[in-house]
Amino acid sequence: MPAPIHRIAIVGTGAIATAHAAAMRAAGRRARLVSVVDLEPGRARAFAAEHDVPSVYPSLAELLAHEDVDLVHLCTPPRQHTPLAIECLDAGVSVLVEKPPALSLAEMDALVAAERRSSAHVATVFQHRFGAAAVRLRALTEAGRLGRPLLATCATLWYRDDDYFAVPWRGSWDSEGGGPTMGHGIHQFDLLLSVLGPWREIRALAAKRARAVHTEDVSMALVTFAGGAVATVVNSVLSPRETSSLRFDYEHATVEVEHLYGYTDDDWTVTPAPGHEDVLSRWPGGAPSSPSSHDHQLTAVLDALDRGDPPPVTSADARNTMEFVTALYASAFTGQPVRSGEITAENPFYRRMDGTGAPWAVVAR
Template structure:
């Protein structure tokens, strides 16, 4: 039986939109019928590059004009929640780039709107779907690695002053935060998806070098319900760029080092003495491809085929967004912050009562 082809539009035709368009094209399951951007010239250029037949300058226009199954929201973060809510009102599923919202309160309001709609909202956290990630979660759940003990999660990237010259970057209102919100989010989302519910966060954040309103570096110590402890670093000040995750279990260390996307070759397993079978088990289950958008989009289509909420659901994304709020709350108040107890000011805005350098 022929598979359904999903009619899609992309809203926001900046840099990340190309990754979405490529994933749609490679999937064979989607057809891009419209490109939407407030800058009509940019939308037309994007449409020409990706063979998209229609161009609009507002989401409401395309929702009225076309029967869509899926809208890819690729704008700057500020309007994500509003645009996703417009999709829900029209009964169209929204696939939202990270971060899905700029505050925890926005996420909760969006989840409430979703409950009143036949459509869904999913967040792009494609690192969860790359090769190795599913294998790690599967082996951990089966107890093959033993108890999780220690983890590190490093997003040490470099973004210069020109990068932040774009008006919406480095602003609490338009981005919701700095590298904690916009850069490290993919990596610590993967960390959380592996280690499960987090319990408590102690953090620092600073504005060291960039002329922005937000932080340009943050560090957090995290405890998990499992008893594991982790360190999370998010930086845009690091000339030697690296993305690295390390999980120390009783029976093995599992490491991933890359930059913006990974393949199976970027993982390394070091067994503890007497547990060589762990490395053999890992090597026996190779996976093709990389951690780009295609893997998650394939899972989105499969879920829609079955009439199910596509991954990553708002409920799945909430612990990650709450973690970000907890990092800022701890950094700005000097207090430890527990899961489920983020201070109200930091639920409403990631900068809460205000960054100390304000």
């Protein structure tokens, strides 16, 4: 039986929407981009013409009223992610939402509740989970083939100048929910969390050093995992030599990746511990190399929808990463360690990532 054809719409036709359209083309006959939505009609029409999309709508409500779609890709600015995703779920339409899926744990829990009352599903775009090397590393870790994970480092060191933050919705707690912790490093430490499993405690700092923003422009954290591993996490938009890197030190090997916005197998290295050279045979060289990309996540999403399963990355997966972000800010702004599960509805950081306010906001007044 041939695989079903999924009718898909994109909401928001900014830069990242191009990657989503490309992923649909890569999916072949399984995915058909039938509609786009954008508040700017000219931009929507131009995008539709470029990608051969038959219909354009000015709002998600009109799209859902007039089109029969199976999946909506949300590519809007972050503030709109949760309300639009809930609108899709309430209409019984599954949704793939760009990161971050919500601006707070409160919003994330509202999204989880909407999924529970719907027949549809929500997934978050964390495409770094889907490269072949990451899939292999998780399998080896779960099987204990590399020994126990002991130590990890995770760095997202990027450079964004003042012109980048001139876009009105950037650099604001209200519109982005945070700075590089929320909007840039989240891809890297989501991959870290997917490999090392549940985190237990975080101690952090965040600072505003150079950019004219309301949020932080750099953050750092020390993390303890339930399995015993410890990790450092650094997120920056102040770093002229840009890099994204992860290093995992296991009992029997060090596994590392360095890239910028996406990796292939060639970006990974494995260094065995003395006496454990056989580890290299568990990381096959010359294997087909699928990169981290929207293409491979969309394939996984379509596979899940074909089976009737919740697509990856599930709302539970995304909530774990969002709780990590929340805890990082809470620790940074209170000066106290924060444990998993500690931020409940009564905590000020539950409803806003800046909680009672960033320290530099107090200084500014």
